[in-house]
Amino acid sequence: xxxxxNTTSSTFEKEECFVLDSITVKIVRICVYCIVIFxxxxxxLLIIAVTRKIKMTSRKSIHYLIVNMAVADIFLTLYMPRVIxxxxxxxxxxxxxxxxxxxxRVSTLLNQTCMAASILTVVAISFDRFLxxxxxxxxxxxxxxxxxxxxxxxxxxxxxxxxxxxxxVSLNNVDGKQHCYIQLDETFGHGTEKIYYFVxxxxxxxAPFLAILILYSAIIVTLKRRKLPKPDSALRMNPxxxxxxxxxxxxxxxVTAVVIAFLCCWLxxxxxxxxxxxxxDVSCDVQFVRLFLAHSNSAINPCLxxxxxxxxxxxxxxxxxxxxxLQDCCRNSYILTPAKGxxxxxxxxxxxxFKDTCRVVYFSTKL
Numbered sequence: 001x002x003x004x005x006n007t008t009s010s011t012f013e014k015e016e017c018f019v020l021d022s023i024t025v026k027i028v029r030i031c032v033y034c035i036v037i038f039x040x041x042x043x044x045l046l047i048i049a050v051t052r053k054i055k056m057t058s059r060k061s062i063h064y065l066i067v068n069m070a071v072a073d074i075f076l077t078l079y080m081p082r083v084i085x086x087x088x089x090x091x092x093x094x095x096x097x098x099x100x101x102x103x104x105r106v107s108t109l110l111n112q113t114c115m116a117a118s119i120l121t122v123v124a125i126s127f128d129r130f131l132x133x134x135x136x137x138x139x140x141x142x143x144x145x146x147x148x149x150x151x152x153x154x155x156x157x158x159x160x161x162x163x164x165x166x167x168x169v170s171l172n173n174v175d176g177k178q179h180c181y182i183q184l185d186e187t188f189g190h191g192t193e194k195i196y197y198f199v200x201x202x203x204x205x206x207a208p209f210l211a212i213l214i215l216y217s218a219i220i221v222t223l224k225r226r227k228l229p230k231p232d233s234a235l236r237m238n239p240x241x242x243x244x245x246x247x248x249x250x251x252x253x254x255v256t257a258v259v260i261a262f263l264c265c266w267l268x269x270x271x272x273x274x275x276x277x278x279x280x281d282v283s284c285d286v287q288f289v290r291l292f293l294a295h296s297n298s299a300i301n302p303c304l305x306x307x308x309x310x311x312x313x314x315x316x317x318x319x320x321x322x323x324x325x326l327q328d329c330c331r332n333s334y335i336l337t338p339a340k341g342x343x344x345x346x347x348x349x350x351x352x353x354f355k356d357t358c359r360v361v362y363f364s365t366k367l
Contacts, residue, residue, distance in 0.1 A: 017284035019090035029087045029288060033080060036292070036299045040077040043302025044070040050315030061147040062132075062251060065125045066305065068151045069258075072117040073298035079110040080295055087288070093171060093178040101171045104180035108169045109162070115294075116158035116204060122262050123208045124150055129255050130215040133222050161203070164188065164196060197273055205270040212259055219252065254308030258301060265297035 018026075047070045051063050085094055095103050131141045142150075168187040172179055184193040268290045275282060282290075305312045 017090060017287060018087050021087075021284075026087055029292075030084050032292065033084055033087070033295075036296050037077055037080050039299035039302070040073060040080075040295075043299060044073045044077070046316055046319065047302050047305055047312065049319060050312050053315055053318075061128050061142045061144065062125065062255075064144065064147045064151060065121055065128060068154065069118060069121045069125070069301060072114045072121060073301060075110050076114040076118070076295065076298050079107055079114070082107050082111075083291055083295070091179060093180050096171075096178055100178060104171045105166060105169055108180065108182070109166050112162040112165050113155075113158045116161055117154055118262070118297075119204050119208050119266075120154045120158060121151075122259055123211055124154060125255055126212045126215045126259060129252055130219055133219045133252065161200075164192075197276065201270060201273050205266075205273075209263065212263075216256070216259070223249070223252075250308070250310070254304060257304045257308055261300050261304060262297055265293045265300065269294045 021029075048067055051067050093100055093104065128142055128147075135141055164184065164187075165182055168184050169180060169182045172181045172183075174181070184196055185191065268286075272282060272286075272290050306316055307313075
C-alpha cells in the first residue's frame with residue numbers, strides 16, 4: 001500500500017509538507033500523537049491483561065480475536081513515533097546507513113502488516129458474531145483451536161499480502177536527502193504500482209466492507225425476528241437461555257461499535273489511496289488527519305471494549321483497584337508506640353485492603 005511516509009519526492013503531494021509548519025502547529029500535532037500512543041499502548045495492554053485473567057472455562061473465540069486485534073494495535077503503535085518524526089522534520093529519513101535501511105524496512109513492515117491484520121481480524125470478529133447469532137446452540141463451529149488457527153492464518157495472509165511492499169522498500173537519496181521509498185515499479189516492473197494499489201483497495205477495504213455489511217445485515221434481520229419474550233409471556237425462555245441471549249446482544253453491540261469505529265477511522269486512508277492512483281494531490285493537513293484518524297483507531301478500540309463490555313469493565317476496575325491497594329498499603333502504614341512497660345521496641349502495623357474481595361489483612365513487624 002502507498003504510504004505517505006514511504007515515497008519519493010515524485011510522489012509527495014508537497015515536499016515541504018510539515019517542514020514549513022509553525023512551531024505551535026508542530027507542538028500541537030506531536031502532543032496529540034503522544035496522547036494516542038499513550039492510550040493505545042496502555043489500553044491494549046490492559047485488554048490483554050484482563051483477557052488473561054478470564055478463566056479458561058469462560059474464554060471464547062471472541063476473546064482470542066480481541067486479543068489479536070490488541071496485539072496488532074500495539075505493534076502498529078510502535079510505528080507511530082515515525083509520524084512524530086514526520087511532523088517535526090518532514091519526509092526526510094533521519095537515520096542513515098545500515099541502521100536507517102533496517103528501520104525503513106521494519107517501520108514499513110509494522111505499519112503495513114499490522115494494518116492488514118487488523119482489517120482481517122475485524123472481518124473474523126464479524127464472522128464470529130454471525131455464527132453466534134445464527135447458530136446459538138452450536139458451540140463447536142468456531143472452537144478455540146480453530147480460532148487459534150484462524151489467527152495464525154490472519155497474520156500469515158497479512159504478511160504474504162504485504163511482502164511486495166516490504167521487499168520493494170529501500171532507503172534512497174533524493175535531492176541530497178534520505179527517503180524511505182517503496183519502489184514497486186522499479187522492483188517488479190512498470191505498472192506494478194497501480195495494479196498493487198488497486199488489488200490492495202479491493203482486498204483490504206472493498207471486499208472486507210462488503211463482507212461485514214452482508215454479515216451484519218443477516219445478524220440484524222435475525223435479531224429482529226428473534227426477540228426476547230416479555231416477562232409475562234407463556235413461552236418464556238429458561239433463565240440460562242435468556243441470559244445467553246442477552247449476553248450475545250451485548251457482545252454484538254460492542255463488536256458493532258468496533259467495526260463502525262474501524263470503518264470511520266480508516267475511510268479517509270483508503271480514499272487517499274484512490275486519489276493517489278489517479279495522481280491527485282491532497283493538502284498536508286489532510287495527510288496528517290488521514291494518518292491521525294487511522295492510528296487513533298488503536299486507542300479507540302480499548303475504550304470501546306471497556307464501555308460496552310461489563311466483563312472488560314470489571315476486569316479493568318480490578319486491576320486498578322489492586323494497584324491502588326498496593327499504594328494505599330504504603331501510605332496507610334503507621335507506627336504504634338507500645339504502652340509503658342511493654343518494652344522498648346516499636347511495632348509497625350501494615351494495613352492491606354483488597355477491594356475486589358472485601359478483605360483486610362493486617363501484619364506487623366518489629367523495628
